[in-house]
Amino acid sequence: MGSHGIKDRVAIVGMGCTPFAEAFDKGTDDLLVAASEEAFASAGVDRQDVDAYWLGTAQSGMSGMTLAKPLGLEGKPVTRVENMCATGSEALRQACYAVTSGAYDLAMAVGVEKVKDSGYQGLNAFPIPGDGTARTLTAAAMFSMVVPAYAERYGVDLAELKQSLAHIAAKNHRNGARNPRAQFRREVTEEQILAGPRVAGELGVFDCAGVADGAAAAVVVRAEDAMRFTDKPLYVKALSFVAGNGSGLTDPSYDYTTFPEIVACAADAYRQAGISDPRRQLAMAEVHDCFTPTELVLMEDLGFSERGTAWKEVLAGAFDLDGDLPINPDGGLKSFGHPVGASGLRMLFEAWLQLRGEAPEERRIATADRGLALTHNLGGYPGELVSFVSVVGSALG
Amino acid sequence: MRGIVGFGAYLPAQRLDRTTIAAVAGGGGGTGTRRVASYDEDPTTMAVEAGRAALQGAPVLPRAVYLTTTAPPYLDKTNATAVHAALRLPAHAVAADVGGAVRSGVAALRLALQGSEPALVVSADVRTGLPGSPDESEGGDAAAALLVGDDADAPVLAEHLGGASATAEFLDRWRTPGDVRSKVWEERFGESQYVPLVTAAWRDALRATGIEADAVAHVVVTGTHARAVRAAARKLGTRPEALTDDLASRVGNAGAAGPALLLTSVLESAAPGAVVALVVLADGADVLLFRTTPALADHRPARPLADQLGAGRDLPYGRFLAWRGLLPVEPPRRPEPARVSASAAARSRDWKYGLAESGADGDEAASLADATGTVATYTVDRLAYSPSPPVVFAIVDFDGGRRLPLELTDVEVADVAVGTRVEMTFRRLSTADGIHNYFWKARPARA
Numbered sequence: 001m002g003s004h005g006i007k008d009r010v011a012i013v014g015m016g017c018t019p020f021a022e023a024f025d026k027g028t029d030d031l032l033v034a035a036s037e038e039a040f041a042s043a044g045v046d047r048q049d050v051d052a053y054w055l056g057t058a059q060s061g062m063s064g065m066t067l068a069k070p071l072g073l074e075g076k077p078v079t080r081v082e083n084m085c086a087t088g089s090e091a092l093r094q095a096c097y098a099v100t101s102g103a104y105d106l107a108m109a110v111g112v113e114k115v116k117d118s119g120y121q122g123l124n125a126f127p128i129p130g131d132g133t134a135r136t137l138t139a140a141a142m143f144s145m146v147v148p149a150y151a152e153r154y155g156v157d158l159a160e161l162k163q164s165l166a167h168i169a170a171k172n173h174r175n176g177a178r179n180p181r182a183q184f185r186r187e188v189t190e191e192q193i194l195a196g197p198r199v200a201g202e203l204g205v206f207d208c209a210g211v212a213d214g215a216a217a218a219v220v221v222r223a224e225d226a227m228r229f230t231d232k233p234l235y236v237k238a239l240s241f242v243a244g245n246g247s248g249l250t251d252p253s254y255d256y257t258t259f260p261e262i263v264a265c266a267a268d269a270y271r272q273a274g275i276s277d278p279r280r281q282l283a284m285a286e287v288h289d290c291f292t293p294t295e296l297v298l299m300e301d302l303g304f305s306e307r308g309t310a311w312k313e314v315l316a317g318a319f320d321l322d323g324d325l326p327i328n329p330d331g332g333l334k335s336f337g338h339p340v341g342a343s344g345l346r347m348l349f350e351a352w353l354q355l356r357g358e359a360p361e362e363r364r365i366a367t368a369d370r371g372l373a374l375t376h377n378l379g380g381y382p383g384e385l386v387s388f389v390s391v392v393g394s395a396l397g
Numbered sequence: 398m399r400g401i402v403g404f405g406a407y408l409p410a411q412r413l414d415r416t417t418i419a420a421v422a423g424g425g426g427g428t429g430t431r432r433v434a435s436y437d438e439d440p441t442t443m444a445v446e447a448g449r450a451a452l453q454g455a456p457v458l459p460r461a462v463y464l465t466t467t468a469p470p471y472l473d474k475t476n477a478t479a480v481h482a483a484l485r486l487p488a489h490a491v492a493a494d495v496g497g498a499v500r501s502g503v504a505a506l507r508l509a510l511q512g513s514e515p516a517l518v519v520s521a522d523v524r525t526g527l528p529g530s531p532d533e534s535e536g537g538d539a540a541a542a543l544l545v546g547d548d549a550d551a552p553v554l555a556e557h558l559g560g561a562s563a564t565a566e567f568l569d570r571w572r573t574p575g576d577v578r579s580k581v582w583e584e585r586f587g588e589s590q591y592v593p594l595v596t597a598a599w600r601d602a603l604r605a606t607g608i609e610a611d612a613v614a615h616v617v618v619t620g621t622h623a624r625a626v627r628a629a630a631r632k633l634g635t636r637p638e639a640l641t642d643d644l645a646s647r648v649g650n651a652g653a654a655g656p657a658l659l660l661t662s663v664l665e666s667a668a669p670g671a672v673v674a675l676v677v678l679a680d681g682a683d684v685l686l687f688r689t690t691p692a693l694a695d696h697r698p699a700r701p702l703a704d705q706l707g708a709g710r711d712l713p714y715g716r717f718l719a720w721r722g723l724l725p726v727e728p729p730r731r732p733e734p735a736r737v738s739a740s741a742a743a744r745s746r747d748w749k750y751g752l753a754e755s756g757a758d759g760d761e762a763a764s765l766a767d768a769t770g771t772v773a774t775y776t777v778d779r780l781a782y783s784p785s786p787p788v789v790f791a792i793v794d795f796d797g798g799r800r801l802p803l804e805l806t807d808v809e810v811a812d813v814a815v816g817t818r819v820e821m822t823f824r825r826l827s828t829a830d831g832i833h834n835y836f837w838k839a840r841p842a843r844a
Contacts, residue, residue, distance in 0.1 A: 120731055122780060127735035131745040132826065132834035135802050136734060137790050141778035145792065148815065149774050201776035252800040256774055256792075383802075 005272025011226035011233035014043025017349040020214035029070035035215035043219040051104035053078040056091030056111035057341035084379025089344030089388035112215035113339030142381035144201025146293040149256035154308035164311040165292035166190040176335020178363035212337025216345035237391040238272035248383025269389035283370035286347035289332040344377040402551040403544030405450025411712040425529030431649030434538035436720040436785040437824040440466035440521035443540035445823040451542035453699035457550040459517035465501040482750035500679035502653035515546035522652035537649020541657035552692035561601030563594040564681035591625035595682040602684035610634035614671035620678025736829035770795040818842040
């Protein structure tokens with residue numbers, strides 16, 4: 001028994017990603033077709049060449065027919081998966097395991113979310129009938145509790161901590177300004193961020209990721225078949241997932257300065273990939289910056305910074321585009337918004353561009369001596385999270 | 398011997414300064430303050446609070462709970478069952494509403510006193526009217542619970558000596574179901590009807606009990622017709638100092654809850670051996686006579702009304718109007734809560750209503766309702782849906798070691814800090830499809 005991973009047994013050979021936007025003129029079908037066709041073209045395959053599909057969507061459609069109908073698939077298996085905000089990553093994970101098993105030769109993971117048809121601000125989960133006792137806070141409020149907790153635990157002055165959080169937002173907006181697929185393409189200064197209207201706790205509007213529609217897709221094959229599709233495949237080094245048991249909500253020892261599910265998930269991923277020093281071995285990481293304090297804590301939970309030091313490293317620019325470990329070089333959720341089912345695959349799309357040297361020059365990072373990228377995708381709230389971590393690389397071994 | 402074996406009152410934390418009304422409403426108002434049920438309170442939740450106070454430390458559990466109010470959150474469905482559940486009373490205890498009219502409060506007490514089993518009579522009311530009206534200004538929101546029983550059940554604190562009633566059909570005040578306001582006939586007419594009825598009932602009550610008027614140590618005269626109440630009080634022949642404070646300047650007229658509230662107020666300070674008279678004017682007259690016992694001297698109320706009268710938070714008039722639905726304000730652009738599932742709520746009855754989790758091996762569920770705790774961390778959610786934004790939310794560590802995420806209520810944002818001490822209170826979180834979602838919140842611990 002054990003988590004063995006599938007290092008170097010699966011390769012990503014084609015990807016697509018729509019622009020993320022308030023796409024009032026596009027429906028779920030349009031987004032799915034656009035991302036899928038880009039991925040088909042990227043891999044040089046036809047929709048009927050794909051043996052099986054995994055569709056990730058949190059609440060834009062039910063069943064595999066949500067994808068089979070717009071693509072006009074004939075007799076293909078399509079599985080719809082959902083794992084909160086890590087839904088897109090979950091679709092990838094299942095497609096990878098399917099080809100590793102030998103059940104299929106060619107599989108595709110597609111993630112989509114059509115958020116902006118709801119008419120409400122922010123993301124809203126569809127209601128599940130219940131006894132009415134579950135808390136109904138927004139995600140912003142739940143994650144805002146990290147800020148005072150972190151300040152208190154590490155003795156950080158709240159103003160300095162907020163400056164660090166503002167740096168995270170400014171950094172991600174700066175990166176997103178260099179990405180034509182991003183929703184927000186304007187740089188925002190730390191002063192503007194700090195002056196933004198308050199949403200929850202210490203979080204202002206610029207501490208929160210936006211909301212957008214979008215879709216992304218990846219074509220996967222067994223590693224030995226990869227070169228038939230592209231000379232620059234990405235090899236899957238690790239796929240890890242942890243679904244928390246929610247005990248953090250009622251555990252008096254939980255202090256809101258870390259996400260234990262993510263610590264466990266990252267440890268499993270590094271074991272699968274054989275990574276001992278992620279800060280130095282990774283070329284980049286795409287992380288789930290739903291709120292600025294989330295990204296801050298992730299730097300520690302993913303092992304990039306020592307406990308209690310990430311806020312300082314952020315301020316020193318360690319995670320900027322030209323820092324020693326660029327985080328969210330594509331602009332992150334901050335610049336893209338968060339179409340729930342698509343975000344995990346959008347993160348992978350940036351790894352795909354960067355590790356293949358295809359990112360636009362103005363945001364291209366050095367990958368020559370570090371051919372590994374990490375994507376991290378989470379769902380839920382502090383105390384009750386699901387966490388996904390992948391590591392992909394441009395070379396075998 | 399039968400009588401009152403326990404009592405408890407509940408005043409909502411919010412006070413409305415009556416002098417602030419006229420500037421907005423163009424008239425009305427007055428002096429002093431009235432109590433205001435919060436946006437998340439209703440007669441059911443206030444009845445729970447009063448019932449908890451009355452039952453804390455009580456030597457006997459009631460076999461019946463009667464809820465009386467003029468503002469029932471539900472019709473058709475019994476409201477007292479939620480009170481029964483939140484008080485964690487056994488299934489064999491009956492729960493029933495005695496509701497609709499102001500007279501229900503004293504009528505339910507009369508029935509309980511004439512019965513033979515321990516019974517909890519809980520009266521709770523939310524009183525309002527249109528902006529600028531006398532009802533809006535003079536009304537007050539409150540609840541009071543009286544535990545009635547025999548000396549075989551528990552030490553009787555106030556023995557029921559007897560009483561009398563008088564009834565006549567006439568129009569004093571009335572409200573069509575669904576209306577926010579009551580209407581009243583011109584008050585001279587009501588006075589002409591009430592005074593003879595009170596006089597007759599008073600005479601009959603004294604005769605039945607053999608009590609002389611000047612032997613009455615405390616007399617509560619109450620009713621929604623203020624002029625008739627004053628006139629009737631003058632005709633009783635009791636000593637002037639026997640007339641008790643009607644709490645009008647600090648609470649307001651609590652409607653169906655008025656008699657129990659004022660009786661509770663008297664019992665908190667009365668000496669043993671004192672005759673207490675309760676005289677209620679509501680579509681007739683009811684007189685109940687009690688004599689306090691030596692046991693009262695040893696009785697320590699759980700939540701003294703005197704303490705609650707001294708505490709409170711001032712509420713702006715605009716908020717008062719919004720809470721009563723008379724000033725609709727823009728809601729957050731978020732979906733409103735979904736309706737509660739009846740079957741899911743029934744499965745989690747212990748938790749939802751009693752804040753009790755089943756122990757291992759079928760042990761009796763332990764409730765956190767009476768536990769106190771400390772705010773471990775908190776946040777203010779300006780985006781989430783609430784009937785009165787923003788939502789203040791805390792992670793609460795209970796003294797016994799448990800932790801729960803809980804919404805805070807009766808707080809100002811500026812008053813919350815890590816380390817704030819809190820206690821639990823039963824509230825109405827929201828209403829959807831006409832279903833009231835009751836659950837517990839935390840609020841700053843009262844001294």
